[in-house]
Every structure is written in structure tokens, then in C-alpha cells.
Amino acid sequence: MRTLTSVTFGASLLAASIWSVGLAGQANMVQTHIGHVMESFNGTPMNMGLLPTAMAEARTAAQHAGLAAKSTTLAMMQTHAGHVINAIDPTIVAQGPGLGYGLKKAATGVATHADLAGKAPEASAGVKTHSMHVNTAATNVAAMADEVVAIAQRIRASTSMEEAAKLAAEMQMKAEQLTAGVDADKNGAISWNKPEGGLAQSQQHMELMKMAAGS
Numbered sequence: 001m002r003t004l005t006s007v008t009f010g011a012s013l014l015a016a017s018i019w020s021v022g023l024a025g026q027a028n029m030v031q032t033h034i035g036h037v038m039e040s041f042n043g044t045p046m047n048m049g050l051l052p053t054a055m056a057e058a059r060t061a062a063q064h065a066g067l068a069a070k071s072t073t074l075a076m077m078q079t080h081a082g083h084v085i086n087a088i089d090p091t092i093v094a095q096g097p098g099l100g101y102g103l104k105k106a107a108t109g110v111a112t113h114a115d116l117a118g119k120a121p122e123a124s125a126g127v128k129t130h131s132m133h134v135n136t137a138a139t140n141v142a143a144m145a146d147e148v149v150a151i152a153q154r155i156r157a158s159t160s161m162e163e164a165a166k167l168a169a170e171m172q173m174k175a176e177q178l179t180a181g182v183d184a185d186k187n188g189a190i191s192w193n194k195p196e197g198g199l200a201q202s203q204q205h206m207e208l209m210k211m212a213a214g215s
Helices: 002-038 048-069 073-087 102-118 125-157 161-180 199-212
Strands: none
Touching: 002 048, 002 102, 002 199, 048 073, 048 102, 048 125, 048 161, 048 199, 073 102, 073 125, 073 161, 102 125, 102 199, 125 161, 125 199, 161 199
16 A cells, blocks of 8 residues: 555656656746847857847948948949848848848847747746737848848949938938837837837847846
């Protein structure tokens, strides 16, 4: 009788242990995906987090968009336009000052892993809410990045200094919005929502997600 009782008790402990490990594993998925966004992701330069990678590429794109706007020759504008593209999407322009990963790919990764964190079984209500905010803002950044690339391509194809200069000014403005976002509705604030959210809003809501996850 004692043996049967011991076996039953031992089985109960084992089941409880497996259940606890299972819950811990599920809870860790939230932390894992937050870590991919904020801290480290395999395949990025120096295995940086996806968001720091996106931020770095955005800074390079904005820097060279500014240089294009200040250029005094069409050739210089076109060179810097190519550098902007390289920082955003190196599959289009492979050589340049970017990290070789690309803002668009990094921002898309941010959106994906924020979404996965929110869909993890143990995600709290706060994690779910802010994961949606980050996903929306980062997806918006990827769409904005396409607009910047399109302008840069027009500069590279232009034969008019006057036309290219106007495009370069527009490219500079939009490249800066990749990080800062844009006050599209002119209400004095920039939200995480489309079409306003930039990388700054993605970062803000990732920090809020981390707090909601208890990290």
C-alpha cells in the first residue's frame, strides 16, 4: 500500500514538474522574442538585436540623404542616393556604407518577433497590446523605407540637376521620418499607428512590452 502511495505521489510530482517546465518554456518565448528585437538576433551584424540594427541602418540612410540634399553635382547626389538604398535594402545596391543587413529587413524582423511575442501562450494583456503597437509601427517603417528607395531610384535615373535636387530634399525628409515617425494628422503628436509610426515609436512600445513582461 505504501509502495502504491509512493508511486502515485511520485507520479503527481513528476506531472506537476512537467507542467511547471512547460509553463516556464511558454513564458520564456515572450522573453525570447523580446530579446531578438532588443538584444541579439542570429544573422545581424555582430548579432545585434533587430531594432538596434534597424536604428543603425536608418541613421546611415538619413545621413546620406542629407549629403545628397547638400550635393552640388548630380553625380554626387546619385552616389549618395545609392548609399541610401544600400542602407535600406542591400539586395538592390550591394555596395555602400550600410551594415549589409538593411533597414527594411530589420524592421520587418522587428514586426515579426514583436507579433510572435504577443502570440506566445503566456503573453500578458500588456504584452499583447504593445506587441501590436510595435508590429504596426515597424511595418509602417518598412513601407516608408520603400518610399525612400523609390525616390532614391528616381534620383539615380534623373538627368536634371534641378529635378534631382527637389527629389533629394524630399528623400532627406522621408529618411529622417524612418526613425522619428511623422505627424501625419498634424495633431502635434506622433503615434505608433499607420502612417505615423517610426522606429522611435517601435522602441518606445518595445520598452513598454518589456515592462509588461516583467523583464
